[in-house]
């Protein structure tokens with residue numbers, strides 16, 4: 015039996031199905047990321063996992079204990095399973111230290127002191143412990159929210175896009191720091207996000223979620239090389255539809271540019287990126303615009319180019 019398991023959980027709001035028979039099994043200390051677009055049911059799923067929302071059917075288990083939903087439990091939620099989302103609620107009139115200490119009010123004083131000191135240290139907040147939330151940056155406030163959630167040593171941490179208010183440099187640094195901390199603490203982590211890049215900073219154990227259902231699971235290489243749907247493929251890069259062929263696509267890196275051939279187009283835009291130039295090419299037949307990598311930075315706006323590709327690189331994708 016797995017440590018944390020979600021068994022065929024479904025949720026229907028009025029008549030609208032938000033979650034369809036979702037199952038997941040995690041071992042202790044394992045991380046997983048659920049990547050899905052807005053409205054795909056990610057928050058609903060995490061709230062059910064935390065015992066904060068009542069599912070229409072299915073079960074959630076932590077070890078040998080079934081997680082009760084708000085209809086079954088007088089005070090919904092568990093200290094063992096903590097949910098952190100973007101709208102974290104810090105106490106504005108309390109200091110950082112007081113915020114982190116609050117969940118530990120009923121604990122042994124010496125234990126609480128040690129725990130708060132450790133969290134301040136682990137999250138790099140020692141220098142800010144006497145400040146109030148309004149005196150902190152978004153990233154620092156987020157760290158305080160995470161430290162507050164970790165204060166009671168939860169076994170499972172559920173992260174619902176908690177970093178979306180940060181810029182990408184801050185966000186990636188924070189995710190890397192947290193990864194180290196979670197590994198050290200042995201926390202089991204479920205991270206939901208719409209951003210594959212964020213997910214991959216934490217883990218390569220991916221679940222791709224669309225319209226309340228799992229569309230594909232696996233590591234990034236498997237999903238990138240063998241995506242089942244256009245949505246999964248697009249998480250990694252733009253895809254170009256091949257004219258006059260059904261559901262057949264190519265990634266920008268799988269198109270070669272030549273000065274002769276059959277599929278002709280003109281470069282209409284060029285962007286300098288770190289490893290290559292990215293070109294927008296308007297195809298002659300049909301007027302479609304393809305995005306193509308130019309690794310030798312050879313072509314310029316206005317150039318005529320011919321597009322070549324290997325058949326084995328063609329992705330056959332459902333919607």
Ligand SMILES: Nc1ncnc2c1ncn2[C@@H]1O[C@H](COP(=O)(O)OP(=O)(O)OP(=O)(O)O)[C@@H](O)[C@H]1O
Nearest residue numbers: 027028032050051052053054055056057058059208
């Ligand atoms: N309390 C509610 N009552 C009715 N419908 C709801 C309720 N909460 C969510 N929904 C609907 O259920 C679906 C899933 O919503 P959910 O918030 O779980 O998605 P999400 O993937 O977390 O979206 P986002 O990334 O935008 O937060 C949406 O269509 C939403 O409108």
